[in-house]
Amino acid sequence: MTPIAETVPPIEVRMAEIVFPNHTNHMGTLFGGQALAWMDKAAFLAAARYSRRTVVTARSDQVDFKLPIRVGEMVETIGRIVEVGRSSMKVEVELIAEDLHSGQRKLCTRGHFVMIALDEEGHPTSVPALPEGMPAP
Numbered sequence: 741m742t743p744i745a746e747t748v749p750p751i752e753v754r755m756a757e758i759v760f761p762n763h764t765n766h767m768g769t770l771f772g773g774q775a776l777a778w779m780d781k782a783a784f785l786a787a788a789r790y791s792r793r794t795v796v797t798a799r800s801d802q803v804d805f806k807l808p809i810r811v812g813e814m815v816e817t818i819g820r821i822v823e824v825g826r827s828s829m830k831v832e833v834e835l836i837a838e839d840l841h842s843g844q845r846k847l848c849t850r851g852h853f854v855m856i857a858l859d860e861e862g863h864p865t866s867v868p869a870l871p872e873g874m875p876a877p
Contacts, residue, residue: 803851
């Protein structure tokens with residue numbers, strides 16, 4: 741198998757899920773805790789992929805639940821590195837719901853997560869700076 745070379749540092753991940761009844765509350769909408777779990781997973785993957793390090797969640801900031809996500813909808817979770825410190829990475833995460841029959845998409849939830857890169861001993865370690873010319877958040 742031929743490896744595919746990276747042409748730019750990977751700053752984004754995308755995941756897709758389907759909302760089943762066990763993901764929802766009594767109103768048939770996605771549990772907030774499930775949404776946060778998917779968002780944290782995307783933040784983890786984006787930060788680990790960018791830094792090529794073990795990462796942990798340090799903080800979640802301002803998660804806004806704008807619109808409900810209903811059972812049967814597909815949820816695309818997008819995690820994108822928007823800021824980098826010495827060992828920290830700020831990841832913007834969006835949940836976009838899509839009706840698989842109509843194709844209608846809507847931004848339902850957005851939040852920011854701060855992830856910390858760790859070395860082999862579990863101590864914070866440096867991460868690369870964002871490349872010049874990367875799109876602003």
